[in-house]
Amino acid sequence: MDTERLLNRYQETRRNTLLICNPLERDDYQVQSAEFVSPPKWHLAHTTWFFETFILNRFIPEYASLEPRYGEIFNSYYRSFGKFHERPRRGNLSRPTLEAVLAYRTHVDAAITELVNIFPEDAEIARLIELGINHEEQHQELLFMDIQHIFYMNPLRPVYRVTSSPPVTLESKIGWIEIPQGLHRIGATEEIFAFDNERPAHDVQIGSVAIASRPITNAEYLEFMADGGYDDPLIWLAEGWDIAKAESWRAPLYWESDGSSWWHFSLGGMTQIDPHAPVSHVSYYEALAFAHWRGQRLATEYEWEVAAQKCDLKCGSVWEWTQSPYTPYPGYRVVRDALGEYNGKFMVNQMTLKGGSQYTPPGHGRPTYRNFYHPQMRWQFAGIRLLEDR
């Protein structure tokens, strides 16, 4: 194993997390604008807690935490570690201060570096560090999502960065790519890093289908809106219809109309809707209603993954809802320890998404990656790709 490469990657990941926070004002680190949002300061600390808890505490018997109570405060959901601070109260955590959290990061980084230098050949340590890096990368995208929401909920609507990334423009006409019918192998093989939920690799039967060459654009979604898409109960799941009515959904999250045209609040501030960009910030319910309205459907996660193996799906603009509930693969076994809580305990009531957004760290866009959210969630960068039965 290449120790130096591992440490470089560790340090780069840790640095990148701080870079994401760079445009924030000090006050922004503290806000929890909704129950599903975490304050940026909490992300900084929680990702650190992960390395401390699962690596330092295990491999360095004499390891001294900067503050033992961080264990409770920055635990996200690992209930096997006893008490943990309630999620909706993360916005109360003015202490530890940002300085203390940064010091916590430095402290843990030093200890990880030392550990790797002492045990350069330890495969288990390397495996866990790789896991921690991937975990922190997931939180990098969450940071973008949460910052956007925090700024959106502020009446002053702050701008995260003036220059946004070059706009994604999709080809004007959808092409249809046929997927070879039959048995296909999906899931991660053992050679590369993957989360436990991507394994074991196994064969799935794919029918005669064709997948769209690109996601749905804002222009196409505006047609759905103009055609009464939010008013026709026949194309909605019952639970989706109820939540859409209860929360007065008339457009994707972050969209606002000034009477004549539609705008959306992005990390670059209020921007006019680009008709050629992929629609984003829709729930599973909206994605499915859209597909029903078009007389088509969403892909299963298997169809999507097989298609991605065979051709270039032009991913990286938005995550794409599949019609697959997030469940264990055949042969998947939750390891019955704390890390076993990592993915398995969320395998109910969520839907799988595939692809990746412009905020997804490189590598997480691999075809086998399984992202997952509750079907009503809209603050992630999630859009729609259609599929046709042939």
Add this chain to the structure above:
Amino acid sequence: MDTERLLNRYQETRRNTLLICNPLERDDYQVQSAEFVSPPKWHLAHTTWFFETFILNRFIPEYASLEPRYGEIFNSYYRSFGKFHERPRRGNLSRPTLEAVLAYRTHVDAAITELVNIFPEDAEIARLIELGINHEEQHQELLFMDIQHIFYMNPLRPVYRVTSSPPVTLESKIGWIEIPQGLHRIGATEEIFAFDNERPAHDVQIGSVAIASRPITNAEYLEFMADGGYDDPLIWLAEGWDIAKAESWRAPLYWESDGSSWWHFSLGGMTQIDPHAPVSHVSYYEALAFAHWRGQRLATEYEWEVAAQKCDLKCGSVWEWTQSPYTPYPGYRVVRDALGEYNGKFMVNQMTLKGGSQYTPPGHGRPTYRNFYHPQMRWQFAGIRLLEDR
């Protein structure tokens, strides 16, 4: 088509529904003891509304409803029919009175009978009547479930019937039945009646597994309880753990301890727990935690169905949770009309159950039948059958 046989079956079904209500006092018909419960009177009217709305209104242009406003009141969820009375308020419906509802049933029964006699050869009418019959049969089991809950929530704990059915006693030791590995066809063929969600029939790949010869008994579940099953977060899904804590689950629904032994409230009143009977009234979360605790798992709905094709699963004591979310079969298309709302619009956030209980009408226990409930629900007659990977 045999018109006489259809009418006989129609009339028998309608009679059976009334027979189930027979032991009720007049006051019981009116109660909604929880949001998920419907008053018995509502069941009597809603099943009638189904025949009126989807058959009489369509095939008899001059059909006169006893009361047009019943359309709104007894619509359960068919949002394409405009306004509908909110589910949590069904307990308010003192009007129409029970007499009026019984007259409504008589009125619709007469019209259906006449319709069938006028069009004895009409296949579409026959198909819809068969659907209505099956719909009403589903409500027959719901009536048992709801009556049990209504009586349970009453401090006087009324008894529905003194003599309960002969107790189900399971064999003492679980046997393990191997399911032939490979491709198997599941789902309903076109010859017999089945709901749309059971189709299309299609092939599924089954791995090397063995299914338990019987469901888990109360004695086995008591072991789980005694071993701290409700206190170990590592064997629970996160959402299950949260709800179990929030609602203080320590045992299945309806169970109560008198300090020395466990009792449960059944349709026969408070009864001591029979160690040899199948455990019932557990949620999916409890079923899954139990399986994790045993180091085994639940079957997928496909594994279960294939097993049921091959051998006698001794069903009929409890519905059995599978680990399969309730989703459309490959090729399933929701018909975009009101009846299309029948099953498709519930295909999210629910889990499939297979088998049947002692309250399940004959025929609904067919291997292809897909029952479904939200994972936290416990008032249905649902238990646990284990499966082992081999």
Add this chain to the structure above:
Amino acid sequence: MDTERLLNRYQETRRNTLLICNPLERDDYQVQSAEFVSPPKWHLAHTTWFFETFILNRFIPEYASLEPRYGEIFNSYYRSFGKFHERPRRGNLSRPTLEAVLAYRTHVDAAITELVNIFPEDAEIARLIELGINHEEQHQELLFMDIQHIFYMNPLRPVYRVTSSPPVTLESKIGWIEIPQGLHRIGATEEIFAFDNERPAHDVQIGSVAIASRPITNAEYLEFMADGGYDDPLIWLAEGWDIAKAESWRAPLYWESDGSSWWHFSLGGMTQIDPHAPVSHVSYYEALAFAHWRGQRLATEYEWEVAAQKCDLKCGSVWEWTQSPYTPYPGYRVVRDALGEYNGKFMVNQMTLKGGSQYTPPGHGRPTYRNFYHPQMRWQFAGIRLLEDR
């Protein structure tokens, strides 16, 4: 003491309660249409429970209740009596059945009659029976209120009685009646029956004020509505404004507009608003906003009572909100036993109302009577009378 007169009054009161229920269908007895509503059957039982608990159980050592568990079920709030059935769940009480409740009434009536005949001279028994009678009379008006609400919440909008009482028509112009300034005695003297909250009588200082000769009419309230009364935060209490916005108040409870004119749902069904009738079913917040809009105010309960001593206030059409919170009179002491819970324990967060409605039993309209409701409540027959500082 006149035993026969007491028994006659007892029996008449008990009969009247049943008469009020006479137009109900059997199904109506069971409904709780809102948390603040009780099912009619519950009223029938609870008023009976009062006699049993505070008289029979105390004075007849060998008294056998028909069903000891009624104590828990029909206790309204007397927490000193241990467990009591939660208020929002009264709609679940299908058992005891209506027949059982009527038998309970008969059983208790017989026991009370026998008790009085055995101890015809017992002043304490007579006092408690008189209290129970007055308690039941209070529930008679509650029955009318609750029936109106139960019928209102039913989409079929049943009619309680076709012929309503002759309409109350108020004089067209408000006159202003000056109240003599200075010290006045208010509160109940010891000679006649009064609730503990009406005592002790004491002197209050009244300033220079004049009270309106009649309550506000619907026509006057419509002017308030037309002038934007529901849209001007300056005339509302902050908590009133918040609830009015949250519940979208635009008119009194039970009012509905058909676009061109206003109707209200009464015990006689949907009726067009009579401009000359007193406005009813307004909350304290609406009454106060109305007074602010007119540049006047509501009376204190003392001003109101003194005015009623001096002149004919033409009461009996609606209860009238005063600006007085419901608090103990100087020298009032809660007796520290269960009956002491009668009034004292509600003396917070409620406002006093004076007067009486057409549904108020004779005698309860006495000037010293103190009715009380939370300021947001609107299902009682409550209107507005103005007062001017001079």
Add this chain to the structure above:
Amino acid sequence: MDTERLLNRYQETRRNTLLICNPLERDDYQVQSAEFVSPPKWHLAHTTWFFETFILNRFIPEYASLEPRYGEIFNSYYRSFGKFHERPRRGNLSRPTLEAVLAYRTHVDAAITELVNIFPEDAEIARLIELGINHEEQHQELLFMDIQHIFYMNPLRPVYRVTSSPPVTLESKIGWIEIPQGLHRIGATEEIFAFDNERPAHDVQIGSVAIASRPITNAEYLEFMADGGYDDPLIWLAEGWDIAKAESWRAPLYWESDGSSWWHFSLGGMTQIDPHAPVSHVSYYEALAFAHWRGQRLATEYEWEVAAQKCDLKCGSVWEWTQSPYTPYPGYRVVRDALGEYNGKFMVNQMTLKGGSQYTPPGHGRPTYRNFYHPQMRWQFAGIRLLEDR
């Protein structure tokens, strides 16, 4: 009028507010630990907004706000000023940043100083500045209350200041001070500053009563707790009992038992309960239950004020609940403009408190001052003083 003195007092008040915030870490300024708490940064801005809105915007036509949208964000409840930012979302306001809020304070301070120098003789300006100063002083005590709660809700339990003020120790035995029976004048005269709710001065009739020479001590409150004070429904108001059970009250807010002794969380951190200090952080419900338990009562606000006129009540340790709902004085008229919203619109559902705590700014402890809170609130420094009818 003494312009220089007014400006000095203005500047001192503004400085004091900042001094209170001095021990805070930057992160603490942002937290809203409960719906009734406001973040310290919000207090800094809102008190500034008050001067800007009611003085600068009115008297300086060309006044330029630093940021017009602050009007919406830092409005507390003045609904006549259109939109205002919802109270429970104050914790989201990372922007404006603390620096921006401090710049806002500086900007407004400069403008106020200039205004006073331009119009040194303007009595209305002076009156409004005096009102703004008093308003800010009220928020100074709120800052202490909110900081204590914010720190309490943080699992790290930060300490606001190590050296707390010298402990208040009460005399061991309660003395009883007779109040002269008869008519007494209460309320503020026109000479000194007072809020509108303290006027008009008027006569009240006081009966034969004696007031305790000191508030209840922790030792006395511990007796109440030991004697089952939290378990006896007969001494509680019904709504108090319900909330005490729902929120599991067993002691005042901030109290915690380590098994052998009681501690409370104060601005000086966790401190052992001092038996001789006045009990604090009790609700009205607890205060009243305590009084009932002792067979005594709380004073009315009039009795309290008259007593304070006649003798030294040793105030300044805790606010003292009275049994008086917070209502307008006879002749009180809400001015129908935005400032008229100041006090009048809260006159419902709250109880008056008299006295003052060690965090109350000098002058606010005047006998006529009327503090008010909802009866269930416990985060203010509120205790109990008893009264006896003679």
